[in-house]
Amino acid sequence: MTKSVGRLVSVLYRRNQVYLDAALKEYNLTASELAFIISLYKKDGISQEELSTRLAIDKAATANALRSLENKGYVSRTRNPRDRRANIIIITEYARRMEKGVRKQLRNWTNFLTEDIEEESVQTMFEVLEKMAKKVESIELCKKLGGHDE
Amino acid sequence: MTKSVGRLVSVLYRRNQVYLDAALKEYNLTASELAFIISLYKKDGISQEELSTRLAIDKAATANALRSLENKGYVSRTRNPRDRRANIIIITEYARRMEKGVRKQLRNWTNFLTEDIEEESVQTMFEVLEKMAKKVESIELCKKLGGHDE
Numbered sequence: 001m002t003k004s005v006g007r008l009v010s011v012l013y014r015r016n017q018v019y020l021d022a023a024l025k026e027y028n029l030t031a032s033e034l035a036f037i038i039s040l041y042k043k044d045g046i047s048q049e050e051l052s053t054r055l056a057i058d059k060a061a062t063a064n065a066l067r068s069l070e071n072k073g074y075v076s077r078t079r080n081p082r083d084r085r086a087n088i089i090i091i092t093e094y095a096r097r098m099e100k101g102v103r104k105q106l107r108n109w110t111n112f113l114t115e116d117i118e119e120e121s122v123q124t125m126f127e128v129l130e131k132m133a134k135k136v137e138s139i140e141l142c143k144k145l146g147g148h149d150e
Numbered sequence: 151m152t153k154s155v156g157r158l159v160s161v162l163y164r165r166n167q168v169y170l171d172a173a174l175k176e177y178n179l180t181a182s183e184l185a186f187i188i189s190l191y192k193k194d195g196i197s198q199e200e201l202s203t204r205l206a207i208d209k210a211a212t213a214n215a216l217r218s219l220e221n222k223g224y225v226s227r228t229r230n231p232r233d234r235r236a237n238i239i240i241i242t243e244y245a246r247r248m249e250k251g252v253r254k255q256l257r258n259w260t261n262f263l264t265e266d267i268e269e270e271s272v273q274t275m276f277e278v279l280e281k282m283a284k285k286v287e288s289i290e291l292c293k294k295l296g297g298h299d300e
Contacts, residue, residue, distance in 0.1 A: 003260070003276045003280075004256050004257065004259075004260050005162070005166075005259065005260045005263050005264065005279075006166045006170065006256050006259050006260065007188060007256070008276070008279040008280065008283050009159055009162045009163050009166055009279070010163060010166065010185055011205075011206075011283045011286070011287065012155070012159045012163075012279065012282060012283055012286065013159050013160060013162075013163035014205065014206040014207060015206050015286040015287075016155075016156050016159055016160065017206075018206055020156065035160055038157060055161075055164065056161075056164040056165050056167075056168055057164060106154045106156050106157070107154065109154075109155065109156050110153070110154050110155045110156065113155050113282045113285060113286070114155065114278075114282070116281070116285070117278055117281055117282075121274050121277065121278050122278060124271050124274040124275060124278070125274060125275045125278035125279065126153045126158070127271065128264075128267055128271050128272060128274070128275035129155075129158040129159070129162065129275065130153075130158065131266070131267055132162060132263045132264070132267075133158050133161045133162055135263060135266070136161070136162065136165040136263070137161065137165075
């Protein structure tokens with residue numbers, strides 16, 4: 001079988017979700033909520049729509065996750081004074097207090113996955129994954145599709 | 151920010167789904183159905199439960215995807231003669247005819263992601279991803295969790 005980034009990434013992603021759902025139980029977070037929290041730790045004060053685009057998660061799922069995170073005390077949503085239809089998402093003090101623990105669970109998973117593999121190869125994998133992630137984050141997929149679909 | 155396999159894999163996975171949903175439209179397949187088809191191309195004649203475990207996709211989602219794939223003519227489900235409660239999944243002739251095209255769409259995505267990156271680094275990334283995928287496929291996550299959760 002030809003090597004496929006898509007297949008390998010999918011296998012790892014699904015196991016990742018199973019692991020994180022279990023590992024984040026003590027933080028009252030699900031694996032799908034984690035993506036939002038990690039992105040907001042990096043930069044909050046952005047709109048719901050911006051978050052949705054950044055994570056490539058559709059608007060309905062984004063709205064559900066943020067509603068849940070608000071109920072759990074991780075984020076607060078305030079009306080954007082410049083655009084009454086848009087919500088601005090702010091991370092709470094509570095979420096900040098949880099950050100270290102949440103990140104530790106993510107790091108444990110990385111350590112577990114990579115513990116038996118040579119350091120240098122792991123570094124190369126990270127560099128390649130980061131290049132690919134940057135590439136997909138910076139393009140509009142629909143435009144690209146045409147050119148790669150011949 | 152510390153490098154996280156989970157974060158990078160999640161970013162790539164979500165974009166992968168967006169790409170595949172578009173690229174597989176002509177095959178009347180969704181990105182989430184693709185995992186089942188690719189796994190069945192490799193080995194069919196297995197039970198619904200075995201597929202669910204192998205892909206780390208829960209039973210309800212597995213049942214939905216297989217029902218949809220049956221309606222679209224990609225798989226047929228027959229009762230297991232040795233276990234009347236279990237379904238055996240067989241890939242259809244139609245699915246076999248689509249295989250080349252479906253795999254080509256997956257390959258296009260890999261080519262697009264890796265086209266600007268040195269061949270040797272891409273090979274290393276594949277080797278590391280495969281090691282990690284084998285590791286997660288071969289363990290029972292729940293057991294492992296305890297040891298990595300301290």
